[in-house]
Amino acid sequence: MKRLFPLLIILLVSSIFTATSVLGETTDSLDHKIGDLEEEKNQLDEESQTKKSKLDETEDKLASNKGQQEETKDDLNQINNELEETQAELVQKEEEIADTNNQIAETENKIEETEKEIKKLKAEIKDLKKEIKELEESIEARDELLKNRLRSIQENGGNKSYLEVILGAQDFVDLINRAAAVTKIMDSDKSIMEEQEEDKAKLEQTKEQVEESKEEVEEKQASLEEDKSSLETTKATLKSQKGELDTLNDTLSEQMDEKESIMEELEMEEEELNEIILSAEEEQQLIDAQAASVQKAIEQAEQEKNRLEQLAKEEAERKEKEKQQQAANKNSNNNSESSSSSNADTSATPEVSSSGGGKFIRPTTGRxxxxxxxxxxxxxxxxxxxxxxxxxxxxxxxxxxxxxxxxxxxxxxxxxxxxxxxxxxxxxxxxxxxxxxxxxxxxxxxxxxxxxxxxxxxxxxxxxxxxxxxxxxxxxxxxxxxxxxxxxxxx
Structure with a gap:
C-alpha cells in the first residue's frame, strides 16, 4: 500500500488543481468540463467493476490454491507415514538379514567342525577297516588251521578219541606225555575256537560301529547342509523383500520430493495471488479515491457554474435598473453623465498552486x-x-x-x-x-x-x-x- 500513497496523493492533488482551475471559466466551458468529468467518472466506475471482477476471480484462484495445498499436505502426510513404516520395515529386514547371516555363519562353523569330525572319523574308520581286515585275515587263518587239523585227523585215524590215545600209552612216562599232548592240543583247539569266536564277534561289532558312526556323521552333515540351504533361502527371501522395500522407499522418496516441489509451487503461487489481491485492493482504493476526486471536482464545477449564473443574473438586473434610471433622467437639464459601476470580473479568479516555488532547494546543510x-x-x-x-x-x-x-x-x-x-x-x-x-x-x-x-x-x-x-x-x-x-x- 505504501508504494501507492504517492500515486493516490498525485491524483488527489491533480483533482484539486482541476477543481481550482475551473473557477475562472465561463458557464459554457464549465458545462463542457462537467461533461468531461462525468465521462471520466463513468470510465472509473467501469474500471472499478472490471477490477472487482478480476479480484473475485483471483480470490477464487486463491481458494482453489489453498484447497490444493490442503490436499497436497494430506498426500505428504500419507506418504510420510508410508515412508516411516517402510523405513521401519527396512530396519527390521536388515536386522533379520543380519541375524540370518549370523546363523549362517554359525552353521558354516558347525559344518566346518563336522567336516573335521568326518575327517577324523574317516581316519578312525580307516583304522577300523584295517583292524577288520586283520581280524578277517586272522579268522581266515584259523579257519584254514582248523580245516588242516580236521583233514589231518581224518587222514590219521580220526576215529580215535583222546581217551584211546591216552590209554594206548606203553608206560607211565608215555602216558604222561600223551596226556600232556592231549591237554595241549585240547587247550590249543579251545583257544583257537575262543579266539575265533571273539574275533568274529569283534568283527561284527566293529562293522556295526563303523556303520553307525558313518550314518551319524552323514546324517549330521546332511542336517547341517539342509539348515544352511534353508538359511540361504531365507537370506535370499529377506534380500528380495529388502530390495522391494528399497524400491518402495525410493518411490515414496520421489513422490515426497514431487509433492514438496508441488507444495513449494503452490506456496509461491499463493504469495503471488496474495500480492495480486493486495495490488488489486490497492488499485481499487486508488480508483475509488480518483472517482471521489472527480466527483468533488464536478460538485465544485457545478457550484462555480451556479455562482456564475447568479452573478450574470444580478448583473443583468443591475443593467436593467441602470437603463431605466437613464431613461428617467433623459429630459433633465442637468445631463451630467453618471458613471457606471465597474463590472465584476468573474473570470479572473487566480489559480491555486500547491508548490512553494518553481525550483527545489537543498533539504539540509552539509556536504x-x-x-x-x-x-x-x-x-x-x-x-x-x-x-x-x-x-x-x-x-x-x-x-x-x-x-x-x-x-x-x-x-x-x-x-x-x-x-x-x-x-x-x-x-x-x-x-x-x-x-x-x-x-x-x-x-x-x-x-x-x-x-x-x-x-x-x-x-x-x-x-x-x-x-x-x-x-x-x-x-x-x-x-x-x-x-x-x-x-x-x-x-
Missing amino acids: ITSSFGYRYHPVHKINKLHSGVDFGGRASGATNIKAAAGGVVSFAGWMGGYGNTIMITHSIDGQIYTTLYAHLSSVAVSNGQTVSQGEQIAVMGTTGTSTGLHLHFEIHPGGYKNPVDPMTYLN
Whole structure:
C-alpha cells in the first residue's frame, strides 16, 4: 500500500488543481468540463467493476490454491507415514538379514567342525577297516588251521578219541606225555575256537560301529547342509523383500520430493495471488479515491457554474435598473453623465498552486557524502544503484531537514531499510514530482499535510539500514519509482 500513497496523493492533488482551475471559466466551458468529468467518472466506475471482477476471480484462484495445498499436505502426510513404516520395515529386514547371516555363519562353523569330525572319523574308520581286515585275515587263518587239523585227523585215524590215545600209552612216562599232548592240543583247539569266536564277534561289532558312526556323521552333515540351504533361502527371501522395500522407499522418496516441489509451487503461487489481491485492493482504493476526486471536482464545477449564473443574473438586473434610471433622467437639464459601476470580473479568479516555488532547494546543510549512481553498498556488500544523494550531518548535533519544495505529504513513517521516511508530492510547472527523505531520527509532519518550501519536516538521523548520521534524499519526476540525480534539480 505504501508504494501507492504517492500515486493516490498525485491524483488527489491533480483533482484539486482541476477543481481550482475551473473557477475562472465561463458557464459554457464549465458545462463542457462537467461533461468531461462525468465521462471520466463513468470510465472509473467501469474500471472499478472490471477490477472487482478480476479480484473475485483471483480470490477464487486463491481458494482453489489453498484447497490444493490442503490436499497436497494430506498426500505428504500419507506418504510420510508410508515412508516411516517402510523405513521401519527396512530396519527390521536388515536386522533379520543380519541375524540370518549370523546363523549362517554359525552353521558354516558347525559344518566346518563336522567336516573335521568326518575327517577324523574317516581316519578312525580307516583304522577300523584295517583292524577288520586283520581280524578277517586272522579268522581266515584259523579257519584254514582248523580245516588242516580236521583233514589231518581224518587222514590219521580220526576215529580215535583222546581217551584211546591216552590209554594206548606203553608206560607211565608215555602216558604222561600223551596226556600232556592231549591237554595241549585240547587247550590249543579251545583257544583257537575262543579266539575265533571273539574275533568274529569283534568283527561284527566293529562293522556295526563303523556303520553307525558313518550314518551319524552323514546324517549330521546332511542336517547341517539342509539348515544352511534353508538359511540361504531365507537370506535370499529377506534380500528380495529388502530390495522391494528399497524400491518402495525410493518411490515414496520421489513422490515426497514431487509433492514438496508441488507444495513449494503452490506456496509461491499463493504469495503471488496474495500480492495480486493486495495490488488489486490497492488499485481499487486508488480508483475509488480518483472517482471521489472527480466527483468533488464536478460538485465544485457545478457550484462555480451556479455562482456564475447568479452573478450574470444580478448583473443583468443591475443593467436593467441602470437603463431605466437613464431613461428617467433623459429630459433633465442637468445631463451630467453618471458613471457606471465597474463590472465584476468573474473570470479572473487566480489559480491555486500547491508548490512553494518553481525550483527545489537543498533539504539540509552539509556536504554530499555519496552521489547518485551505482556504487558498492557499504552494508549489503554488492554493487547496486544509489537512487539519491546523501548529505552528511554535523558531529556536534542534530540537523534539521526542510521540504525541498511545497507540496502534500504522501507518506510519513517507517519504510524498511529507509528507516523513518517522508515522501512529498509536488506540482511544479505542470509536472508532478515526489521527493523522499530517509534515515530520519524524527518526523514532524503527517500523511496528507500540506507543507511549504523550506518548512522543517524532520531531523536527520541514522535509522534503518544506515552506517552513520546522514540524510538520503531522492527526486522522482512523474511520481515515485522513477529516481533521477537530485543535483540536476537543486538550486
